[in-house]
Amino acid sequence: MDVTREKIVEALGRIALPDGKxxxxxxxxxxxxVTDGAVRFVIEVPDPAVARQMEPVLKAAEAAAQAVPGxxxxxxxxxxxxxxxxxxxxxxxxxxxxxxxxxxxxxxSGIDRIVAIASGKGGVGKSTLSxxxxxxxxxxxxxxxxxxxxxxxxxxxRMMGVNKRPGSPDGKRILPLEAHGVVMMSIxxxxxxxxxxxxxxxxxxxxxxxxxEQVFWGELDVLIVDLPPGTGxxxxxxxxxxxxxxxxxxxxxxxxxxxxxxxxIDMFGKLKTPILGLVENMSTYVCPNxxxxxxxxxxxxxxxxxxxxxxxxxxxxxxxLEIRQAGDTGVPVAAGEGPMAEAYARLAARLIAGGMA
Numbered sequence: 001m002d003v004t005r006e007k008i009v010e011a012l013g014r015i016a017l018p019d020g021k022x023x024x025x026x027x028x029x030x031x032x033x034v035t036d037g038a039v040r041f042v043i044e045v046p047d048p049a050v051a052r053q054m055e056p057v058l059k060a061a062e063a064a065a066q067a068v069p070g071x072x073x074x075x076x077x078x079x080x081x082x083x084x085x086x087x088x089x090x091x092x093x094x095x096x097x098x099x100x101x102x103x104x105x106x107x108x109s110g111i112d113r114i115v116a117i118a119s120g121k122g123g124v125g126k127s128t129l130s131x132x133x134x135x136x137x138x139x140x141x142x143x144x145x146x147x148x149x150x151x152x153x154x155x156x157x158r159m160m161g162v163n164k165r166p167g168s169p170d171g172k173r174i175l176p177l178e179a180h181g182v183v184m185m186s187i188x189x190x191x192x193x194x195x196x197x198x199x200x201x202x203x204x205x206x207x208x209x210x211x212x213e214q215v216f217w218g219e220l221d222v223l224i225v226d227l228p229p230g231t232g233x234x235x236x237x238x239x240x241x242x243x244x245x246x247x248x249x250x251x252x253x254x255x256x257x258x259x260x261x262x263x264x265i266d267m268f269g270k271l272k273t274p275i276l277g278l279v280e281n282m283s284t285y286v287c288p289n290x291x292x293x294x295x296x297x298x299x300x301x302x303x304x305x306x307x308x309x310x311x312x313x314x315x316x317x318x319x320x321l322e323i324r325q326a327g328d329t330g331v332p333v334a335a336g337e338g339p340m341a342e343a344y345a346r347l348a349a350r351l352i353a354g355g356m357a
Contacts, residue, residue: 161330
């Protein structure tokens with residue numbers, strides 16, 4: 001029986017493609033020839049990536065042609081008429097640089113409130129309060145973000161137990177990480193372990209702007225910002241470029257810490273940023289062996305300062321080995337149960353009750 005070209009075309013037309021078409025209607029068959037029962041044809045697709053997916057179709061086409069009565073041999077080739085696409089380059093996201101110009105404070109899309117945690121000096125437990133307060137708010141039903149704005153000394157990755165580098169699918173937006181019900185971002189996640197940040201002021205301001213505006217925070221009730229100690233570039237940039245709900249100032253009770261806390265409060269006043277309240281950290285120490293309570297740094301100084309300034313006193317947090325150990329292991333004490341977790345839960349409840357979080 002003679003084999004005609006039309007019979008081969010009819011057979012190939014029964015080979016279905018993934019998109020619902022067939023080889024013939026999709027116009028993929030090229031150079032079809034039939035000579036003395038020998039059939040030859042080419043299946044031509046747009047690019048090599050598609051060609052790799054078409055191997056099963058090639059085998060089915062060969063079998064269909066071979067099944068036509070009178071065919072003695074089949075020679076089919078799968079080819080692509082376009083070059084292989086260039087491999088996608090990994091997104092490049094450079095952190096740090098001069099900030100882009102803007103006119104006045106900006107609202108960050110999707111974030112209802114921004115609360116800065118500040119201190120006039122280092123070592124008073126500001127970062128510990130930031131991580132635990134963020135977790136305590138999340139446990140009380142709030143959608144919470146945590147931004148580690150302490151560019152020179154980022155500690156939130158350790159305190160929150162996060163060490164994965166954030167992704168950036170397009171090289172422009174950063175996907176924050178999540179821990180203990182809180183989405184978080186820190187410059188420390190973008191650096192090698194132990195790598196120092198050696199930047200002047202404009203680089204700091206550019207990095208802070210990126211961490212605020214280029215992170216895909218999603219919908220948040222409150223963003224907690226862990227500020228560096230003091231009254232420098234980061235504080236100035238945050239308050240001048242962002243619509244701030246207000247600041248919480250952390251201090252230990254002794255006079256030397258309160259002196260610096262007053263400077264922080266004065267700075268926020270000059271920047272027209274409301275003081276949401278003061279927190280007394282390391283207020284008391286209870287010996288785990290004998291139960292004796294001692295006030296190693298004094299007691300009540302922050303409450304008295306709050307009363308004198310006419311700002312809310314949000315509460316006290318004890319000096320506790322449990323809090324320190326929890327921070328070092330990456331599971332904030334507020335994520336658990338017990339008296340220390342309850343101390344942060346009370347702070348969170350006061351913020352929520354006052355409409356501040």
